[in-house]
Amino acid sequence: MTVVPAQQQQSGGGGSSGLYDVLELILDRGLVIDAFVRVSLVGIEILKIDVRVVVASVDTYLRFAEACNRLDLEAGPRKQPGLPDLVGEITESGAKGKSKGALSGAAETVSGAFREARGEKEEQGEARPRARKSTAARRKEEEE
């Protein structure tokens, strides 16, 4: 049998970040049947991470320039995933400290994540992870 690395590592990571990665699918995809109504999603802010794709802005330019000045080219690209701040952004309460390795090869299976999440202390409140205002507002309009 072929060993799938993902299957070995799923138990270590997981946590609720698995939920946030699939939240958009649960809320935006799936079968919609016109004979049924849907609960209102007004107010839910689906999007959970700061936009980390490059946005052309002075802030971005300065940040990159700063980063380039600090970079030690001799050291070569890091082999370990995740600058600390990136990991912080994508790590939710359930997944503390496990920078589940983007590079080390963990595919998070959702079932694993959910098993863990069910064992967690229940978090109260709406699913309202960190969201960028503009994105959230846009999303909100779409949902209404």
Place this chain on the structure above:
Amino acid sequence: MSTYIYGITAGSHPSLPDGIDGVGEPAQKVRIVKEGELAAVVSDAPEGLRPKRRDLLAHQNVLQEAGAGGTVLPMRFGSLAPDDETVANVLAERVDHYQERLRTLAGRVEYNVKATHNEEAVLHLVMAESPEIRAAAEANRRADGGSYDDRIKLGEMVAAAVQAREAEDSEVLRQNLEPVAEAVSPGPESTGWLANLSFLISGDDAARFLETVEQIRTSHPHLEVRVNGPLPPYSFVEPGPAEPVRAARE
């Protein structure tokens, strides 16, 4: 009491998740509404249902349990019918359509792939590739960081190079993974990933799919690739706008 619907499956599904916990606080018990050849996985709808974390988890969990034993068409979160009879009527009216979807998706699951750059690694990469960027960075470093204009100029060059890499790497993911998949569906937009793609994978191909992801991680160490799956085929229950499931409308 209205009825909350999780998904639709074949009446012959061998292990329907009858009696497990569904949405609500306290959790409503899942039950099955059968109609002809089809079955709907439902529960009572709690009063004032909102998309709370525990309810989203419950919705996903019920589908995950149901999907473990057979193909299920997952409903989008929050679908409500006035009563079970309405659900049964919908199943009866659209039996052909849902049976076709169940056949098309039999033995298939969704894997969602999201990718971002490891910022430090991608900066190394664009500097290594561009003598101009290296020269500008070096000049700034010697000038104690450089003037404001110098820094903006360097940053602009870097941002353009990184953006080009984002587009390129998104294509790398798609082109490498698409051949292993039966269909691909772009995820909801503006979520801040350089790639956010859902793939429909036949169960037999799952190991090969994950191996391919692994190869991409190895060959592109500046990419942070997150894989979620196997999932119920959320993105493929209806022929998608981008790439309809093959044979969907034959």
